[in-house]
Amino acid sequence: xxxxxxxxxxxxxxxxxxxxxxxxxxxxxxxxxxxxxxxxxxxxxxxxxxxxxxxxxxxxxxxxxxxxxxxxxxxxxxxxxxxxxxxxxxxxxxxxxxxxxxxxxxxxxxxxxxxxxxxxxxxxxxxxxxxxxxxxxxxxxxxxxxxxxxxxxxxxxxxxxxxxxxxxxxxxxxxxxxxxxxxxxxxxxxxxxxxxxxxxxxxxxxxxxxxxxxxxxxxxxxxxxxxxxxxxxxxxxxxxxxxxxxxxxxxxxxxxxxxxxxxxxxxxxxxxxxxxxxxxxxxxxxxxxxxxxxxxxxxxxxxxxxxxxxxxxxxxxxxxxxxxxxxxxxxxxxxxxxxxxxxxxxxxxxxxxxxxxxxxxxxxxxxxxxxxxxxxxxxxxxxxxxxxxxxxxxxxxxxxxxxxxxxx
Numbered sequence: 001x002x003x004x005x006x007x008x009x010x011x012x013x014x015x016x017x018x019x020x021x022x023x024x025x026x027x028x029x030x031x032x033x034x035x036x037x038x039x040x041x042x043x044x045x046x047x048x049x050x051x052x053x054x055x056x057x058x059x060x061x062x063x064x065x066x067x068x069x070x071x072x073x074x075x076x077x078x079x080x081x082x083x084x085x086x087x088x089x090x091x092x093x094x095x096x097x098x099x100x101x102x103x104x105x106x107x108x109x110x111x112x113x114x115x116x117x118x119x120x121x122x123x124x125x126x127x128x129x130x131x132x133x134x135x136x137x138x139x140x141x142x143x144x145x146x147x148x149x150x151x152x153x154x155x156x157x158x159x160x161x162x163x164x165x166x167x168x169x170x171x172x173x174x175x176x177x178x179x180x181x182x183x184x185x186x187x188x189x190x191x192x193x194x195x196x197x198x199x200x201x202x203x204x205x206x207x208x209x210x211x212x213x214x215x216x217x218x219x220x221x222x223x224x225x226x227x228x229x230x231x232x233x234x235x236x237x238x239x240x241x242x243x244x245x246x247x248x249x250x251x252x253x254x255x256x257x258x259x260x261x262x263x264x265x266x267x268x269x270x271x272x273x274x275x276x277x278x279x280x281x282x283x284x285x286x287x288x289x290x291x292x293x294x295x296x297x298x299x300x301x302x303x304x305x306x307x308x309x310x311x312x313x314x315x316x317x318x319x320x321x322x323x324x325x326x327x328x329x330x331x332x333x334x335x336x337x338x339x340x341x342x343x344x345x346x347x348x349x350x351x352x353x354x355x356x357x358x359x360x361x362x363x364x365x366x367x368x369x370x371x372x373x374x375x376x377x378x379x380x381x382x383x384x385x386x387x388x389x390x391x392x393x394x395x396x397x398x399x400x401x402x403x404x405x406x407x408x
Contacts, residue, residue, distance in 0.1 A: 005097055011058060014082050018055045021086070024093045025051060031100050035107075037111050044096075051089060058082070123184075123203030127155030140189055149181050155201060159180065162186050176206070183210040203249055264289065301329050305336055305354070312340050320356040334386060337378040339363045339404055346370075347402065360392070360407035370398045380404075 023049040032041040114135075117124070123140030127133045131154035144152040148161055166175040167183075174187045182205060189200045301322050309316035322329055336354055343349035347367025355362050374396055376384060387394040387406055397403040 015058045022051050125201045131156035182207045315351040318354045335383050363404045369401045374398045
């Protein structure tokens with residue numbers, strides 16, 4: 001007959017088939033237990049129990065019933081029926097396990113959180129006071145083995161080791177260390193969960209950022225050196241400008257003196273009273289220019305102005321503060337020297353008044369007010385030209401008194 005009793009090898013294969021079905025149900029029970037789906041767990045256990053009884057039936061040779069221990073053969077089921085039952089059970093179990101796997105993929109559980117936690121490239125761990133570890137991912141455990149040579153067992157001890165080997169100044173909540181040629185930043189953050197204090201330790205790979213910071217520090221050092229050179233050059237700029245102007249003045253004085261000497265010789269050879277007065281006035285102006293251009297120049301701008309006034313024989317009253325920029329200070333000294341000479345030459349002044357602020361300055365004198373509107377020429381035109389070079393505003397007031405104004 002075509003039953004499993006007469007085909008023991010077929011019965012063994014069918015029994016093995018059913019064993020795999022039972023093992024799949026065992027896996028399903030374990031997954032449901034981890035997912036805490038207790039309502040589905042109970043019927044799954046019942047399903048497993050039924051399959052287990054069926055599996056035992058396939059492996060049984062006889063079954064004894066009755067007080068007379070009569071033997072009844074119960075394994076005369078046809079093979080096609082057993083195959084059909086196994087196929088139905090296989091389809092049911094496959095659908096069941098797929099549903100469990102799909103639920104696990106679409107729902108968050110304790111296992112899924114841990115799996116996601118382990119896939120993070122950043123090292124993370126949580127520990128309580130005393131160092132007891134509650135949660136650590138694979139990245140942090142790998143870093144711990146590379147750095148300390150062992151798995152992470154004590155959070156506080158590991159944090160102390162990190163602070164000891166930090167390549168930067170460690171603070172209370174952050175250190176930077178090098179592990180296998182790469183740079184990592186470890187940070188510690190306190191957290192409170194249900195009244196219990198935990199510490200979160202995070203490790204981030206900052207190798208590229210550290211390299212960029214070192215390059216930035218190098219460039220900053222180069223810029224700082226360049227700034228020092230510029231500051232040194234800027235501090236000497238006023239002296240350089242004055243020396244250049246002094247050289248130009250010497251050339252001008254040389255040319256003027258040649259003209260003055262030739263005029264004097266002609267006046268002596270062909271004496272004329274009006275010509276003699278004109279030559280005398282020329283000598284007086286030449287002496288003023290010589291006194292102005294040969295006055296000592298000092299790094300202190302106020303001393304420079306006082307020395308200039310003293311050499312010209314005129315009093316100086318200065319109020320306010322000098323500007324910060326050297327180019328503005330040079331502008332003030334140039335304008336003051338020209339106004340002092342003009343005050344002596346044209347107004348007969350005894351005192352020059354200078355009021356200076358950070359945004360500009362004004363220059364007046366106590367001499368005779370101008371008889372008419374002052375027209376620029378010579379020295380005043382040079383002052384305007386210099387003011388335009390530094391983007392300053394230049395202005396002259398003729399009435400009721402002479403005032404020269406510069407606004408930076």
